[in-house]
Amino acid sequence: MKVLAAMSGGVDSAVAAARAVEAGHEVVGVHLALSRMPGTLRTGSRGCCTIEDAQDAWRACERLGIPFYTWDFSERFQADVVEDFVAEYAAGRTPNPCLRCNEKIKFEALLDRALELGFDAVATGHYARVTRGPDGRVQLHRAAEDAKDQSYVLAVLREDQLEHCLFPLADTPSKELVRAEAAERGLSVAAKPDSHDICFIPDGDTRGWLAERVDLTPGPIVGPNGEQLGTHTGAQAYTVGQRKGLAIGRPAPDGRPRFVLEVRPKENTVVVGGRELLDVDRITGIRPSWAGAPLPEADGGDWFACELQFRAHGEIVPARARVCSAPMQGPSSPAQGAPPAPARGDDGARWEIEPAHPVRGVAPGQSAVLYRGTRVLGQATIDTARNALLSTDRDA
Structure with a gap:
């Protein structure tokens, strides 16, 4: 089978590609350039898709003896993930950019191009399983290890896309085993930290990042009955369940903490109340x-x-x-x-x-x-x- 291995530059995708090679598939590695700032550098475990990640992906392919390419999907990523993220927050919603990236980039734009070029499947380092049901139709299942299961962010995949997905790490019981395997294979990413937070907000300051892109206007913070309790710096920067950063200044009558219950963009209002x-x-x-x-x-x-x-x-x-x-x-x-x-x-x-x-x-x-x-x-x-x-x- 001809397989396109999506190489993020991390240990999971490197081992997934190695297993695809070992299984006898004809494998080609590709790294997706998603940042519109190609000089961006990685800081520890924050961020991904940086210049260092591209270099790590290339080194892994060199070690595995497979061809390596970089595809520039930065415009598509900007439109379908970053701008979507901004639009959702502006509308008072709380988006999941990783899920949207899987939907629009890794398993739509990438998979579509792979199929056009004659590949049979795209392999990634996600922890999830693709199986066949009793009727012979493809199904998506949780990974063997719940702690690493990523089926939640893959749930956007359609049946026709799952037909061409390969997840070699599906049955691996722990990340430690993946790292040990990478070390045994001589892959330089064996001890590389996992990335976390939103990749295009590597410092983790989502509110500060949004403030530069969304018109944040101060407005009222109100209780469930509409009484004004304080003033916020922009309703779109708040999310349901948030406790910190409310700056109301006076405690609730019962002394218990307040949480964001609702964000109303039209009224530029944040509603807060008790946990219950x-x-x-x-x-x-x-x-x-x-x-x-x-x-x-x-x-x-x-x-x-x-x-x-x-x-x-x-x-x-x-x-x-x-x-x-x-x-x-x-x-x-x-x-x-x-x-x-x-x-x-x-x-x-x-x-x-x-x-x-x-x-x-x-x-x-x-x-x-x-x-x-x-x-x-x-x-x-x-x-x-x-x-x-x-x-x-x-x-x-």
Whole structure:
């Protein structure tokens, strides 16, 4: 099989490429230049896609004896990931740029080009499994090791894309074994730190980064009943569940901390309240997609059993869900005056999801990923979340 190995410059992608070579595939390595500042340097474990990462990817391919190329996807990354991130925050939502990068760059732009060039599959260092169901159709499953499982950020992959995905690390029980294997293979990235935080905000200061790109205007911080408690520096810089940085100046009557309950971009208002007011018992998801074949029992709008995860490595909650084909009206619609979410093939479908017990810290813009056991069913972008105690919908 002819395989294009996506080489990030890290240890996971290097070992994944090595295993693809060892399996007898014809492998070519490619590093994606995503930064519009090619001189950007890496600082410890912060950031990725830097000039050092490109050099590390090249060294790994040299060691493996496979061809190496660099493809410039910086314009596509800027438009589909960075600008999407800014637009979502401007609309009062909390986006996941890693998930969007997988959707639009690694498994759309990259995979499309790979197929055009005659490759059969794209191999990456993600920890997830692709298998066949009893019907012979492809399925996405959690990795063998829960601590490293990355199926949440891969849930945007469609069935036709999964047909061409290769995840050689799927059954590896620990990252330590991957590093040991890299050392045995003589790969210089064996001890390289994992990257974390948002790659295009390597210093981790998301609020400061957004302040340069979003019109942040001071406005009121209010309680659940509308009483003004303080002033914020720009509603779009806050996210549901946030506790620090509120600077209200006076404690709640009961002395307990306050949290961001809602961000209202149209009114430039941040709503805060007690922790218990973060509980959510119903979620509406927009732009849904199935990771493989749709569930037969989902046809006709019937409820189906599943498990819900709305944060990478977050809590897994028993739930039920159903598909609503027509666009939902009323409180589930985006707030009037809020910028529309970037179009991603939205056909008007919605998913309604009800967790078996209230969940906390759900924010519009996050991805609600549905599972059944280890199998990933699909995902949707959270549009509204109903508060269990107030019986009101929070949306953007």
